[in-house]
Each structure stands twice: as structure tokens, then as C-alpha cells.
Amino acid sequence: RIVFLNGSFVPFEEAKIPVMDRGFLFADGIYEVAAVLDGRLVDNEAHLARLDRSLGEIRIRNPYSSAEWTRLEEELVRRNNLAEGLVYMEVTRGAAERDFAFPPADTPPTVVMFTQPKNIRHSPLAQTGIAVITVPDQRWKRRDIKSVGLLGQVLAKQAAVEAGVGDAWMVEDGYVTEGSSSTAFIITPEKRLITRPLSNAVLPGITRLAVMKLAKEAGLAVEERLFTVEEAHGAEEAFVTSASSIVMPVVAIDGKPVGTGRPGPLALRLRALYFELAEAPAKA
Numbered sequence: 512r513i514v515f516l517n518g519s520f521v522p523f524e525e526a527k528i529p530v531m532d533r534g535f536l537f538a539d540g541i542y543e544v545a546a547v548l549d550g551r552l553v554d555n556e557a558h559l560a561r562l563d564r565s566l567g568e569i570r571i572r573n574p575y576s577s578a579e580w581t582r583l584e585e586e587l588v589r590r591n592n593l594a595e596g597l598v599y600m601e602v603t604r605g606a607a608e609r610d611f612a613f614p615p616a617d618t619p620p621t622v623v624m625f626t627q628p629k630n631i632r633h634s635p636l637a638q639t640g641i642a643v644i645t646v647p648d649q650r651w652k653r654r655d656i657k658s659v660g661l662l663g664q665v666l667a668k669q670a671a672v673e674a675g676v677g678d679a680w681m682v683e684d685g686y687v688t689e690g691s692s693s694t695a696f697i698i699t700p701e702k703r704l705i706t707r708p709l710s711n712a713v714l715p716g717i718t719r720l721a722v723m724k725l726a727k728e729a730g731l732a733v734e735e736r737l738f739t740v741e742e743a744h745g746a747e748e749a750f751v752t753s754a755s756s757i758v759m760p761v762v763a764i765d766g767k768p769v770g771t772g773r774p775g776p777l778a779l780r781l782r783a784l785y786f787e788l789a790e791a792p793a794k795a
């Protein structure tokens with residue numbers, strides 16, 4: 512296994528980060544995750560645009576242009592013979608003597624990339640769908656930044672695991688914000704696709720945008736608005752989107768079946784449409 516660390520491709524075992532790295536000490540960094548299907552990066556320009564924005568919001572200079580990132584990602588995918596899975600990228604404010612304030616301006620950022628093989632297209636979970644529970648959203652107020660400060664998500668996901676379900680939907684003021692690592696969608700009995708509008712309260716999901724576009728093209732009414740846990744309990748279908756799961760049907764929320772309690776036809780249709788799009792070479 513080969514990883515990328517600060518300009519070099521190195522064996523996994525040799526990649527070491529200093530104790531004083533600000534990513535380790537303060538979660539002072541951001542990350543990005545893009546899917547690989549058939550050895551090709553999916554929607555990568557959008558992921559790199561979000562990475563650039565995350566860096567800008569916390570005032571770390573982007574060490575690479577989009578073209579350079581892409582070249583490095585592609586080389587990493589090639590060196591790891593990755594056909595299907597994920598590319599993980601992280602940039603921290605670098606290593607310096609521990610102090611909350613920014614380090615000296617010449618401190619180089621730490622840049623890490625690795626790949627993870629994952630069965631995305633034929634994920635067995637997509638056949639059955641997942642159950643979710645709702646939990647309070649305990650995160651900070653800049654969830655639009657893809658920060659490596661993920662304690663809220665870690666605790667939410669662990670609550671899901673301990674409840675024996677696939678994910679947790681986080682809730683603030685009675686409204687669903689998002690999944691622990693995914694965007695939450697419901698389909699109302701009137702067959703309207705609902706997801707929360709973008710704001711500081713949620714991460715702007717790259718898969719969210721692609722799926723909304725596919726839904727509109729398929730003639731579905733798409734509404735960006737808040738929805739409550741109660742409305743979700745009464746939904747006809749539900750699903751989550753993320754680069755790692757694409758479209759994952761949600762078949763129960765807090766122990767109550769969603770619709771028939773089986774993956775919904777619209778969720779499965781959107782999932783199929785996404786893979787069709789990813790297969791089209793022009794969109795790769």
C-alpha cells in the first residue's frame with residue numbers, strides 16, 4: 512500500500528506524522544473524500560473545489576492547483592491498483608510548537624492522501640437498505656467546512672452502531688441536519704424529494720448535488736427545505752447520499768419502517784442513474 516505524504520509517494524508503514532502536527536493536536540485541518548469507479552475518479556473537480564473552499568475558510572493556502580491534485584490522485588490510484596474505492600485527502604496547518612494561534616507563516620502544511628478499496632457499486636447494503644436512528648446534532652457551527660474535527664460524527668455513528676443500525680441522522684431544533692457522514696433525503700407521500708438547503712449547518716454534499724440534478728432530469732419535484740423528524744417518520748422513502756455510498760436507501764427511522772420498509776423504487780432509480788452517469792466516459 513502506497514500513500515502520499517508531503518510531496519512523496521511512500522510505503523504505508525514509512526509514512527509518519529510529527530507529534531506536533533496541528534491536525535493531531537487541534538484538528539486544525541480539512542479533508543476530502545472522492546470515489547473511484549472503474550479506476551476513475553468520480554466528480555473529482557467538485558470535490559477539489561470543496562477542498563479549496565474548506566482550506567480558504569480556515570485560511571490554509573491550497574498547496575496544489577486542481578490539475579496538480581488530480582495528477583497526484585491519479586498516480587496514487589494507479590500505484591495502488593485501485594479499481595473501486597475511495598481517495599482520502601487531508602491538509603493540516605502543519606507541525607509547530609503547540610500554540611492555538613497560527614504557526615509562523617513559513618510552516619508548510621501537512622498533506623496526506625491514501626486510498627481505500629471499497630465495494631461501492633455492488634454494496635450488499637444497497638440491496639437491503641439501512642436503518643437509522645436520530646440523535647442530537649452536537650457539532651460546531653461551521654459544518655459547511657469539511658474539518659477533521661469529527662467528534663460529533665464519531666459519537667453519532669457509535670450511537671448507531673450500539674443501536675444496531677447503519678447510521679445516525681443528526682437533529683437540531685427538531686429538524687434533521689444530515690447523516691453522520693452523509694446527506695439526508697426524504698420523499699414525501701406526494702413524491703417530492705426533500706433535502707435540507709445549504710447553510711453553515713450542513714456539509715455541501717457533492718453527491719447531493721449530482722443526485723438532485725438527476726432527480727430533476729427524471730421529472731421529480733425537488734425541494735430544498737428543512738424537514739422534521741416527524742415528517743421523516745411519515746415519509747414514503749428515505750435515503751442518504753455520500754461519495755462512499757452514492758445513494759443508500761434508508762428503510763427504517765427510529766425503529767419505524769419507512770414506506771414499505773424496503774428500499775424505495777425512486778431511491779434505487781436514482782442510484783442506478785448515478786452509476787450510469789459515472790460510466791459515461793465524458794463524465795468520468
Ligand code: PMP
Pocket residue numbers: 544689690691692693694714715716717718719752753754755
Ligand atoms: N455530510 C457529512 C457530515 C459528511 O461527512 C459527508 C461525507 N463526506 C456528506 C454529508 C456527503 O458528502 P459527499 O456527497 O460530498 O460525500
